[in-house]
Amino acid sequence: MPDIGKLEQLGRRNLLKSGAVVSVGLAAAPVGAFAQAAPVKIGHIDSTTGNFAVLGDSQIKGAQLAAKELNAKGGILGRPVQVLVEDDAGLPATAIDKAGRLLNQEKVDFFSGSTSSAVSLAVSKFAEQNSKLYMCTGGHVDKLTGSACNWATFRVCSTTWILTDGDSKILVDKFGKKWYFLTTDYAFGHSEQADYTKQVTALGGTILGGALVPVGTTDFSSYLIQAKAAGPDVLCLLLAGDDQINAMKQITQFGINQSVAVGGALFELEQIAALPEQARYGVWTFEWYWNQPGVPHVADFVQRYNTAYPGLYPSQRSWFGYVSVHAIALGCKKANSTDSVKVAKALEGLVLPPEIALQPGAPVFRPEDHQLMLGMFPGSVNQQGVYPHLMNIFDYVPGASIAQPPSQTGCTLSYPA
Amino acid sequence: MLLDVIFNAFNGLIVGSFYALMAIGLSLILGLNGVINFAHGGFMALAAYFAFTLVPYVGFWGALIIAPLLAGAVGYAVEQLIIRRLYLRDPLYSLLATFGLALIMQDLMRTIWGAQGLPLAIPDFLNQPVSEVYFFVTGYRIFVVALAILSTGALFAVLRYTRLGVRIRAGNADLETIAALGVNIYLLRSANFVLGIMFAGLAGILAAGQLGLTPTMGDSLIMPSFVAIVVGGVGSLLGSLLGGLIIGVASGITTAFYPAASEVVIYLIMGVMLIVRPRGLFGQEGLFE
Numbered sequence: 001m002p003d004i005g006k007l008e009q010l011g012r013r014n015l016l017k018s019g020a021v022v023s024v025g026l027a028a029a030p031v032g033a034f035a036q037a038a039p040v041k042i043g044h045i046d047s048t049t050g051n052f053a054v055l056g057d058s059q060i061k062g063a064q065l066a067a068k069e070l071n072a073k074g075g076i077l078g079r080p081v082q083v084l085v086e087d088d089a090g091l092p093a094t095a096i097d098k099a100g101r102l103l104n105q106e107k108v109d110f111f112s113g114s115t116s117s118a119v120s121l122a123v124s125k126f127a128e129q130n131s132k133l134y135m136c137t138g139g140h141v142d143k144l145t146g147s148a149c150n151w152a153t154f155r156v157c158s159t160t161w162i163l164t165d166g167d168s169k170i171l172v173d174k175f176g177k178k179w180y181f182l183t184t185d186y187a188f189g190h191s192e193q194a195d196y197t198k199q200v201t202a203l204g205g206t207i208l209g210g211a212l213v214p215v216g217t218t219d220f221s222s223y224l225i226q227a228k229a230a231g232p233d234v235l236c237l238l239l240a241g242d243d244q245i246n247a248m249k250q251i252t253q254f255g256i257n258q259s260v261a262v263g264g265a266l267f268e269l270e271q272i273a274a275l276p277e278q279a280r281y282g283v284w285t286f287e288w289y290w291n292q293p294g295v296p297h298v299a300d301f302v303q304r305y306n307t308a309y310p311g312l313y314p315s316q317r318s319w320f321g322y323v324s325v326h327a328i329a330l331g332c333k334k335a336n337s338t339d340s341v342k343v344a345k346a347l348e349g350l351v352l353p354p355e356i357a358l359q360p361g362a363p364v365f366r367p368e369d370h371q372l373m374l375g376m377f378p379g380s381v382n383q384q385g386v387y388p389h390l391m392n393i394f395d396y397v398p399g400a401s402i403a404q405p406p407s408q409t410g411c412t413l414s415y416p417a
Numbered sequence: 418m419l420l421d422v423i424f425n426a427f428n429g430l431i432v433g434s435f436y437a438l439m440a441i442g443l444s445l446i447l448g449l450n451g452v453i454n455f456a457h458g459g460f461m462a463l464a465a466y467f468a469f470t471l472v473p474y475v476g477f478w479g480a481l482i483i484a485p486l487l488a489g490a491v492g493y494a495v496e497q498l499i500i501r502r503l504y505l506r507d508p509l510y511s512l513l514a515t516f517g518l519a520l521i522m523q524d525l526m527r528t529i530w531g532a533q534g535l536p537l538a539i540p541d542f543l544n545q546p547v548s549e550v551y552f553f554v555t556g557y558r559i560f561v562v563a564l565a566i567l568s569t570g571a572l573f574a575v576l577r578y579t580r581l582g583v584r585i586r587a588g589n590a591d592l593e594t595i596a597a598l599g600v601n602i603y604l605l606r607s608a609n610f611v612l613g614i615m616f617a618g619l620a621g622i623l624a625a626g627q628l629g630l631t632p633t634m635g636d637s638l639i640m641p642s643f644v645a646i647v648v649g650g651v652g653s654l655l656g657s658l659l660g661g662l663i664i665g666v667a668s669g670i671t672t673a674f675y676p677a678a679s680e681v682v683i684y685l686i687m688g689v690m691l692i693v694r695p696r697g698l699f700g701q702e703g704l705f706e
Contacts, residue, residue: 049523050633053532185677211676218628218637219432221553222672222679225424228552245534246628253544253627254552274534274629278544 043102050090052115062321092122117141117188149411166285166376175261176233181210269315288316313388368406373399433665442616448652458635459522461621464488485618492614650700
């Protein structure tokens, strides 16, 4: 009996020893080292519920695909990348709450995300106060890289100025000079309307009026009565998320789009897909499109996205998310550090390589305001198209050619001493 | 400008009758079951998704009839499993339970049908304006108003002339007494809850026909119905109808002058009503006093 006891003991010890050997061996192997290195954590704050849930979801998918691809190629500086997603429900207060949690509990290295402009402004402020770099994925308000800019904030998606300038001339030339706005009543809409007003007036147009529509409005009938009474050439829709879908449906039901041209800045693949055929129309500025024949790497990216998310095509939101994570990685690589200040300095003037830019131009993060000079794809909705063939792209307009010059954005950057 | 105001007032009537239709179910359940059903919006959306799934098989009209029945069946299960256990407790419990239920339902719908908005196809002949001038009067909106009037009328008749209706009204007035008289009040409350949910379902499908489907569609629809009930008076169907019309028209006319306030104005009306006459226009005394 005691023999057996001894044997057992030996067995256990041997087991422990061999276990130790195995784990040391694993640690020595490069894969194991990678898996055990402390991950580089990106806190991605975005909408998975609320008015922007569908758009936020695409941004998250793009970001996660980028992380997966980075990890397959050695991550960031030999450390794995982790994208930690938190839901902001489209609300700045919730976003700040979640940002605090990501920072204190998860000790994230960087922030990314946001679909709502209001959220992006809040997160930007939070990131600056806590000295963490924030790669804004999808909040468009001018101010973020304008009067409210800061050293910690970079932005992948366009400003509302770039967005509106992408098609303002096309809309005026094609449809007319008398404009009426239906504008979502928060930072994003206000910013868009101010930009269009400047651009259209400069082109000799007149603004007949406009209505500010609260976020989450479902019934647009009373606004549409006002709009129609004004008799505009162009009914400019500056709404976001599900609101825009509801408005476009009712415009069709009332037959308004038969006598008035409808267009605006932002209209997205996800939104068009959610509309019945008769409610798909208008001229808009798209920020990215999956179908760019002849542009290298794009088809390959679409295929990888398809494989990762069967049945889905990348939208501009997917691209924003994808670029956000890759841009952080590029910054880290150039700085050879994950320190936010160093990475921010490295990102200034960084040009996106073609396999990440995925467009004819080579967008650069402008050093003066940290805004990515991405190109615009003005176009119209392909009414009879079947998903994902929902857009007719007219043109590609390089971002730098239409962005406000740095002297006019009102941005001055200063780094912490 | 005058034409503008008239248009907006007229349009407000259409919107208001839809609010009223949504409010009826809520009002029924609040009256007899004593439950502020926060999951009402969830049931609206659920019925609409049922309809979306059914349309390819039974068409729009078939779905309009079957989907509310299915929602009613889910409502029955919910009443049996959750609501029934809370009747004897403070109303706060059922409010919290239905609030939680609303969140669960929303996430379930997101999981099953996706967060992406879906269009609910309605018959083509309904989907156009009836005249060039009154472009905002579409066939569909006329249909919605007609259905709101019809269902309110039918419900009124049921409550007035049938045994079930008489009992529901009696239960509203004094539940203990009718229980003592031998009426099975648990069964009565179940039936009433299911009826309320079916109205929610009908309203949800009609809303989806105009707005399309999203898991969160109930959220934005349910607030005006609460306001309509408070303004019109808890427990009074006529009150809910009138409350819906009042806030619809007020919101419409406000748009003509100051669009940004069109949302706020309905809450202003509710606030004033709560101060001046807390029971609402036709409400029973005591429920909110």
